[in-house]
Amino acid sequence: MDQTVVNTARIVGTFGYMSPEYVTHGQFSMKSDVYSFGVLILEIISGKKNSSFYQMDGLVNNLVTYVWKLWEKKALPELVDPGIREDCKSDEVIRYIHIGLLCVQENPTDRPTMSRIHQMLTNSSITLPVPLPPGFFFRNGPESNPLAQRLEPGQSSSKSFACSIDEATITDVNPR
Numbered sequence: 256m257d258q259t260v261v262n263t264a265r266i267v268g269t270f271g272y273m274s275p276e277y278v279t280h281g282q283f284s285m286k287s288d289v290y291s292f293g294v295l296i297l298e299i300i301s302g303k304k305n306s307s308f309y310q311m312d313g314l315v316n317n318l319v320t321y322v323w324k325l326w327e328k329k330a331l332p333e334l335v336d337p338g339i340r341e342d343c344k345s346d347e348v349i350r351y352i353h354i355g356l357l358c359v360q361e362n363p364t365d366r367p368t369m370s371r372i373h374q375m376l377t378n379s380s381i382t383l384p385v386p387l388p389p390g391f392f393f394r395n396g397p398e399s400n401p402l403a404q405r406l407e408p409g410q411s412s413s414k415s416f417a418c419s420i421d422e423a424t425i426t427d428v429n430p431r
Contacts, residue, residue, distance in 0.1 A: 272305065275361055275390035286363035289372070290390065293358020297322050300352055302336025319359050319389045326356060326386070351376070353383050361390035 274290035276282045294305050297318055305318040325331050331349045332340075354375050360366045365387060367375065375381050 274363065276363055284363060285369070286366045289358050289366045289369060290363075292369070292372070293355045293366075294319065296351060296355035296358065297334075300336065300339075300348060300355070301334050302338060322352065322356060323389055326352075347379075350379065350383070353386065356386040356389060357383065359389040360387055362387075 272291040272294050274283070274287040277287050298305055301318065301322075303318060322331075322334060325334050331352050332345060334352060335343070335345075335348055354367075354372060357365075357367055357375075358372065375383060
């Protein structure tokens with residue numbers, strides 16, 4: 256009840272929504288949920304599933320990486336789903352993307368709390384910190400793959416993790 260971080264030996268969940276510390280070390284906390292919430296924000300704004308990003312141009316890509324690259328190019332309006340682009344205020348949507356990037360920070364201490372996220376979403380006068388590169392930001396090369404960091408030579412990722420590779424999730428009946 257009074258724990259803020261817990262370790263687990265069995266990784267369960269849908270990969271694109273799991274925080275880096277949970278995937279790599281089995282540690283989960285409220286900040287793991289913040290990471291998942293950030294991915295959801297980015298999915299809603301883009302109209303794309305995190306899982307819809309695959310290997311493109313020889314590079315592994317995901318929604319978080321795609322958004323970060325747009326952030327660096329100062330091209331965040333490109334992310335907005337064309338179905339909502341005309342019906343929303345650009346500055347508000349860019350703020351929501353910014354909040355989403357803050358939620359998916361690699362270091363859990365850099366992620367805001369859910370109460371802080373609520374304040375940032377409802378009060379536009381709050382100045383947002385500049386995000387750092389997010390967790391699971393894929394750079395060039397196999398060393399950037401977070402799954403490969405835990406694998407022994409010749410071992411496949413499906414043997415190392417009990418996570419879903421399709422649209423179904425795996426539910427563990429034991430509470431956290």
